[in-house]
Amino acid sequence: MPKKIFDYIIEDRLPFFWCEGCGNGIILKSIAKAFADLDLDPKNVVVVTGIGCWGKADDYLSTNSLHVTHGRALAAATGVKAVNPELKVIALMGDGDGLTIGGNHFIHAARRNMDITAIISNNFNYGMTGGQYSGTTPEPSFTSTSRYGSIEPPFDICALAKAAGAPYVARATVYHVNLLEKYIKNAILKKGFSVVDVINICPTYYGRFNKLKSPVDMMNWLKNNATTKLEEGDIYNNKFAIGEFVNEDKLDFSTKYASIQKNARELSIHLEQDLSGR
Amino acid sequence: MTGEVKFLQGNEACFEGALKAGARFYAGYPITPSSEIAEMASQRLPAVGGVFIQMEDELASMAALVGASMAGAKAFTATSGPGFSLMQENLGLAIMTEAPCVVINVQRSGPSTGLATKPAQADVMQARWGTHGDHAIITLCPTSVQECYDLMIYAFNFSEKFRTPVIFLSDEIVGHMREKVVLRDDIPVINRPFPQGDPKQYMPYKPGENKVPPMAYFGSEYVFHASSSMHDETGYPNNTAQNADKVIRRLYEKIYDHRDEISIIKEFETKDADVLFISFGSAARSSREAVNMMRKDGIKAGLLQINTIWPFPDKKVRQLISHAKVVLVPEMNLGQIINEVRKLSEGKPVFGVNKVDSTIITPGEIVNKAKEVLQNA
Ligand SMILES: Cc1ncc(C[n+]2csc(CCOP(=O)(O)OP(=O)(O)O)c2C)c(N)n1
Numbered sequence: 001m002p003k004k005i006f007d008y009i010i011e012d013r014l015p016f017f018w019c020e021g022c023g024n025g026i027i028l029k030s031i032a033k034a035f036a037d038l039d040l041d042p043k044n045v046v047v048v049t050g051i052g053c054w055g056k057a058d059d060y061l062s063t064n065s066l067h068v069t070h071g072r073a074l075a076a077a078t079g080v081k082a083v084n085p086e087l088k089v090i091a092l093m094g095d096g097d098g099l100t101i102g103g104n105h106f107i108h109a110a111r112r113n114m115d116i117t118a119i120i121s122n123n124f125n126y127g128m129t130g131g132q133y134s135g136t137t138p139e140p141s142f143t144s145t146s147r148y149g150s151i152e153p154p155f156d157i158c159a160l161a162k163a164a165g166a167p168y169v170a171r172a173t174v175y176h177v178n179l180l181e182k183y184i185k186n187a188i189l190k191k192g193f194s195v196v197d198v199i200n201i202c203p204t205y206y207g208r209f210n211k212l213k214s215p216v217d218m219m220n221w222l223k224n225n226a227t228t229k230l231e232e233g234d235i236y237n238n239k240f241a242i243g244e245f246v247n248e249d250k251l252d253f254s255t256k257y258a259s260i261q262k263n264a265r266e267l268s269i270h271l272e273q274d275l276s277g278r
Numbered sequence: 279m280t281g282e283v284k285f286l287q288g289n290e291a292c293f294e295g296a297l298k299a300g301a302r303f304y305a306g307y308p309i310t311p312s313s314e315i316a317e318m319a320s321q322r323l324p325a326v327g328g329v330f331i332q333m334e335d336e337l338a339s340m341a342a343l344v345g346a347s348m349a350g351a352k353a354f355t356a357t358s359g360p361g362f363s364l365m366q367e368n369l370g371l372a373i374m375t376e377a378p379c380v381v382i383n384v385q386r387s388g389p390s391t392g393l394a395t396k397p398a399q400a401d402v403m404q405a406r407w408g409t410h411g412d413h414a415i416i417t418l419c420p421t422s423v424q425e426c427y428d429l430m431i432y433a434f435n436f437s438e439k440f441r442t443p444v445i446f447l448s449d450e451i452v453g454h455m456r457e458k459v460v461l462r463d464d465i466p467v468i469n470r471p472f473p474q475g476d477p478k479q480y481m482p483y484k485p486g487e488n489k490v491p492p493m494a495y496f497g498s499e500y501v502f503h504a505s506s507s508m509h510d511e512t513g514y515p516n517n518t519a520q521n522a523d524k525v526i527r528r529l530y531e532k533i534y535d536h537r538d539e540i541s542i543i544k545e546f547e548t549k550d551a552d553v554l555f556i557s558f559g560s561a562a563r564s565s566r567e568a569v570n571m572m573r574k575d576g577i578k579a580g581l582l583q584i585n586t587i588w589p590f591p592d593k594k595v596r597q598l599i600s601h602a603k604v605v606l607v608p609e610m611n612l613g614q615i616i617n618e619v620r621k622l623s624e625g626k627p628v629f630g631v632n633k634v635d636s637t638i639i640t641p642g643e644i645v646n647k648a649k650e651v652l653q654n655a
């Protein structure tokens with residue numbers, strides 16, 4: 001029987017704890033849709049989340065999940081994946097969680113090419129703690145800790161992921177749901193570190209501080225500022241290039257490690273001889 | 279004792295013990311004086327189908343241990359002070375999610391970078407209380423290379439049986455000295471309890487025997503949620519006061535209810551001891567020699583060597599103190615374990631033999647202090 005969204009989202013646990021008009025529900029539904037379309041068995045899926053509004057997404061999922069500390073989802077996911085490469089490991093992180101406090105783990109998971117899918121809810125602020133600025137907050141936008149306008153240039157998540165070596169990097173917004181679903185699916189299918197930077201709306205804080213009071217205003221903002229011409233994008237100036245930035249094939253950590261395991265018995269004897277000969 | 283006889287460094291014996299206990303995952307970040315353990319793990323684990331991974335820092339290492347543990351592996355790491363500080367965050371994660379794992383801290387002199395290659399025993403209280411929140415923790419201290427091997431197996435056994443991280447608090451002296459060691463095969467290996475019954479009914483945090491919930495692994499028929507946030511038996515969040523009280527107490531009791539079983543101590547000449555030394559780690563080695571020296575001088579000295587420092591072996595300490603005239607606690611810090619002893623001493627004088635200059639406490643220094651104390655007694 002084909003799988004349905006509600007094979008992955010636990011209906012009894014609804015309604016979501018998120019604010020009205022929050023974009024998180026859209027991303028979660030897209031993820032469940034991708035799981036269903038790919039016919040994933042919940043027991044072979046491990047969703048690892050950090051801390052934040054988006055970090056609570058696992059509360060509604062029927063798959064395995066591991067809800068860890070703020071910023072460390074990818075590090076924990078690395079442990080899961082390294083032990084059992086057969087599992088589909090998905091890390092859900094906010095822009096604060098995944099790219100600010102967890103930025104170091106992000107670039108190293110990409111560099112290492114762990115076969116993990118990172119889905120980032122990029123709402124340009126720390127929703128959970130009251131809308132402070134994060135490492136992706138555009139300059140000079142307003143947040144509860146940048147009341148005079150943020151003066152720190154933001155990270156371009158896709159550029160960063162690409163530079164760090166991720167073989168799949170895409171960006172969508174919660175307004176462009178079809179693209180979002182497609183990219184999430186492609187990311188899950190990709191063997192290696194895959195990133196979907198989802199430009200999300202936080203009407204409660206980021207919207208309110210930046211004269212985008214209603215969810216509709218925010219959706220229009222996404223609609224009007226997104227471009228599928230990647231070269232025209234300028235995330236630093238609220239011009240969101242949406243599309244696939246990287247889609248290539250590259251051996252992932254676990255595949256390479258499996259060959260080390262295979263040869264290790266023999267190799268390890270040689271190593272011992274080398275060391276004793278010193 | 280049966281098993282292969284080797285001449286190894288303490289750190290190497292730690293690795294051999296871990297391997298014997300069934301460890302198959304290591305994540306860490308290199309730091310003196312613990313790096314030999316990582317190097318051995320990188321070489322030996324893949325040969326037995328295990329995984330070694332060098333993480334970007336110790337925050338990540340500790341988080342990876344939790345992930346690996348949930349995926350079914352016996353996982354461990356090794357570090358020293360600066361790295362141990364970073365591990366505190368996700369040590370809490372391991373406690374809260376009840377992820378069995380072993381964290382080796384080969385202690386060096388601090389604070390901060392301190393004397394990077396020199397020994398100390400100053401992380402005693404950090405091991406107990408380094409991560410935030412009320413919690414229990416098991417901490418084992420080796421005094422010899424043989425104990426590095428033996429206690430490592432116990433560390434894994436306790437972690438598996440009680441679903442808890444266990445801290446293995448070694449020090450630079452024990453970690454780097456070389457001694458004969460028997461790679462024993464007579465210590466039974468314990469594995470975490472696996473759930474039974476209908477997977478659909480599985481409650482990942484429903485306590486079983488010993489208040490410990492049976493543990494599935496990711497990928498098994500038993501699908502589960504694990505969380506750093508307060509959760510109930512389902513593994514999903516539950517923020518009621520009643521639930522929080524229940525969970526925090528259970529996490530504590532599952533360990534403190536089994537203090538007797540967890541307490542590993544060794545007594546040397548304590549039966550008639552007027553002068554009682556209470557010590558651990560490398561300082562316990564010097565204390566043992568001090569006992570020999572004093573006995574030769576006709577002074578009745580004895581040593582209680584504490585291998586399990588947390589939970590502290592209250593019962594035994596109280597009992598031995600009551601028979602002694604004076605009690606001395608040698609330790610390479612300004613006085614950490616001594617406070618635990620004083621809590622139990624009921625007014626009997628307890629003296630510290632403390633050293634923080636990064637050099638070993640010699641048996642002679644311990645004897646001199648004991649004699650001075652006796653003269654004034
Ligand atoms: C170590 C640590 N520091 C700070 C916090 C407080 N905190 C919780 S969530 C959060 C930020 C969340 O922002 P983001 O990751 O962007 O997620 P969002 O809420 O926007 O979805 C912070 C700072 C914490 N939980 N842990």
Ligand code: SF4
Nearest residue numbers: 018019022053127202
């Ligand atoms: S604070 Fe923002 S991110 Fe958090 S639930 Fe509300 S709208 Fe969503």
Ligand SMILES: [Mg+2]
Nearest residue numbers: 094095123125
């Ligand atoms: Mg955010």
